[in-house]
Amino acid sequence: MDKRGQVTIFIIIAVLIIAGVALFFVFRPNLSEKEETVTKDYAPLYNYLQDCLEQSLIEVIYINSMQGGYYDVQQDFVVFDSSSEMEGFSIPYYLIDNKLQLLSKEELEKQISVGLVSKFTSCLNSGEFEYNISYNPEEIFASSFITENKIKAELYSSVYINEIENTLQLKNFTAEIETNYLKYYDFAKYLTERQRLLGEELCISCLVKECEAKNYSLYLSPAVSDNSYILINTLNNKEDDLLFSFAYKLNYEN
Template sequence: MLNKNAQLTIFIIIAILIIAVIVLFFAFRSGIQREKPTSPEIAPIKNFVEECIYNVGEDALFFIGLHGGYYVPPRFSISLGIPYYIKNNKTLMPSKENIELEISKYVDEALLLCAGNLSEFNNFQIAQGKPKTSAKIFDERVILNVNYPLTIIREEEKSRIAKFENEIPVRLGKIYNASSFIVSEHLKREICMSCLLELQEKENLSIMSQDSPEESSTIIYNIFDENYLFEGEIPEIEKYLFRFAVEY
């Protein structure tokens, strides 16, 4: 009899635990705000913002490329905001994660200006939150994930979209690796020119160096992505450029 009572108690406890887990699951699930599929009516707004993200992201990549991965050039920089990657025999090269943060800062600030043109959708009331970008650098591309809350009201219908994603096919990961190789070679005080040529051919990059016209014992490296052409506002066709300086 005791065994039966013990078994019954165990079954009751297990049943209570199962019910508790089910209740918690559905409570948690209901607390998650799922983003509904974009309706045809607001699809143009989503497409507009995604185009903004691409354009702003492209601008961000070109700007940080001209400044060695920085949105705001650091203290140890030469003219035009070109940063030192080696200064006083110390490595100052930013990490890939830091460059991702710099790209994200640029996109966050510039996106508000671009998306300010949402006013052209005058059939809707659009409330905008603050964008928060997470940039990720890969060998062949840069992906931008943007959390940009938009509340869209038309008549009595209210919709909300927040998650946007776009990618730009700049091979910043490969450029970063090439930059890291150049820095490591300089620190060894022996540049392997054949290795540098092999790297260019393998990755289809152009690496050019020049003496700084104003800073002694300083070389400026320019790395071009031969696979990416940028149509500027002039309009001109340019290859993507990433540059930095080293002191020797």
């Protein structure tokens, strides 16, 4: 091939490249507009799921607080009897036969996440949507972060909106709420460690004085089972409406 032919080919290639770049910028606004339209079309579903997460976080904090930090109580626990307004909640033993059974902060966060995934999945199952959606429960998981006066949750999902021409994936949702949840747990832990130092001797007046000093109300539900004395403790601070419950099981001699 002579030099003139090579130059002609290079010119044609250059023209095609320039034309391609020009077409990209010409049609780029239309592509962006289409993505924006899709987002607006499905905003009601996204807002529903976002509201679901925010409400779920409130509910999970309440449930976990009533159950000593657990959403799914797997260790030894006692259940409020039918005469109690708090019937049905499982209260974990923080102290059993003078042995501590306390959660770590990481476990507190994990239990928040467990509850959020459960609640969020229920929202997907119970919601009435005008869209054709699908999801994989195994691809829904959450991360929770607890600080002194706040809980932040991030939920990752694979919720797909299936349409004839489009498949849109809704991935990430976040929620945040101010709460004294961690302060409740830290104080319950403090009381339990103090009680452990007393051995099998239960000092109820000591518990009450400690609570009054920190502006907590303490509700006690005692019971005797076999050779054990069971005490359910429920904390409440006048600043909020949380109830934080935990139990002790001590050896009891007639």
